[in-house]
Amino acid sequence: MxxxxxxxxxxxxxxxxxxxxxxxxxxxxxxxxxxxxxxxxxxxxxxxxxxxxxxxxxxxxxxxxxxxxxxxxxxxxxLTCLTLRDEAYPSRLRECEDAPIVMFFKGNTDFNRLHVINMVGTRRATEYGKRFCTDFVHDLSVLLPDALIVSGLAYGIDIHAHRAALADNMSTVAVLAHGLDRIYPSVHRKTAVDMLVNGGLLTEFLSETTPDRHNFVSRNRIVAGMCDATIVVESAAKGGSLITADLADGYHRDCFAVPGRVTDAASIGCNRLIRDNKAALVQSAEEFVKTMGWASAEPAAKAAGIQRNLFPELTDEEELVVRILTHQGDLHINALVVEADIPVNRMSALLFELEMKGVVKALVGGVYCLLA
Structure with missing residues (x-):
């Protein structure tokens, strides 16, 4: 470029x-x-x-x-300046109608790896929320060590998610609501610097841009759009993490929320997301990975359902999807979008056609497997 x-x-x-x-x-x-x-x-x-x-x-x-x-x-x-035409630009985000046409990055990571999630929540995190971040990320580092953890470097859940990732040698990226000529809040500077080795700082804002309130809402769409899933750890009745969850739903991303006691103010938002079927309940990394379909599918699951046609007629795009599944095994639809560089709406149509032809089967959580 x-x-x-x-x-x-x-x-x-x-x-x-x-x-x-x-x-x-x-x-x-x-x-x-x-x-x-x-x-x-x-x-x-x-x-x-x-x-x-x-x-x-x-x-x-x-x-x-x-x-x-x-x-x-x-x-x-x-710094790295990423435009829509750059291969390193977050491909999941590129599919969003309001994706930024240019972003700035400082650090070292791959935005287009197979598993990208964000963890967001209240700035007034409780010990319960902090402990969930630590335990969840630690267990995720065993199950999916190459996953990328995204958040916003803010007080509370955001910074604990970043620090948990660093503690377990996982890549973590902070999406900022200002230019890269500053760090906000400044007390998180050391964590931000530590992230540059395996992760980094990403923003759509030019230098000299201050962290004004409306910038955080704009930032949240990037957090939601560049990830496969959003996990809201704690949230009051109102808050930026609920905006991120709503944006994730609008981008057809998976959304999860950590349940809390009905008397806990910091869990009101999460409990409502679950109650209103806007987020799936999540209690552990193992449960999350299974729900997303990122765990290896059981042989029986692959055998169930329709049998693959012996000689189906496939288009060039369908052949590409089949080749990817042949070489990489079961994949989430978002991973297929990344690997094939095909828009998500088009990929959905292709997968539907392949199902009708008996070539692939849909598993739980948006994962597709190739039928034998």
């Missing part, structure tokens, strides 16, 4: 009146940020229905001046 695409992606975020969704739609339709600006005057022919105000907004020299300053900051501080 050349610097022109990065520069233009940053500039596009700074053009007035376009926004997250508008910027992504332009790039999806035209192909690149460079071409969005290069074909600015021809957009009405290339993208019918585009508003004339968009054409005017793209004529913004000030946006490029600020983008150039940001690129200098990126290079000086050896």
């Amino acid at each position: 050349n610097n022109d695409e990065r520069l233009c992606s940053i500039a596009l975020t700074l053009c007035p009146g376009i926004g997250h969704i508008g910027a992504k739609r332009l790039i999806d339709a035209i192909g690149s940020a460079v071409d969005v600006f290069g074909y600015r005057k021809e957009l009405p022919e290339r993208l019918p229905g585009v508003n004339s105000s968009i054409i005017t907004a793209l004529d913004c020299p000030a946006a490029f001046l600020r983008a150039e300053r940001e690129m200098e900051f990126v290079e000086k501080n050896r």
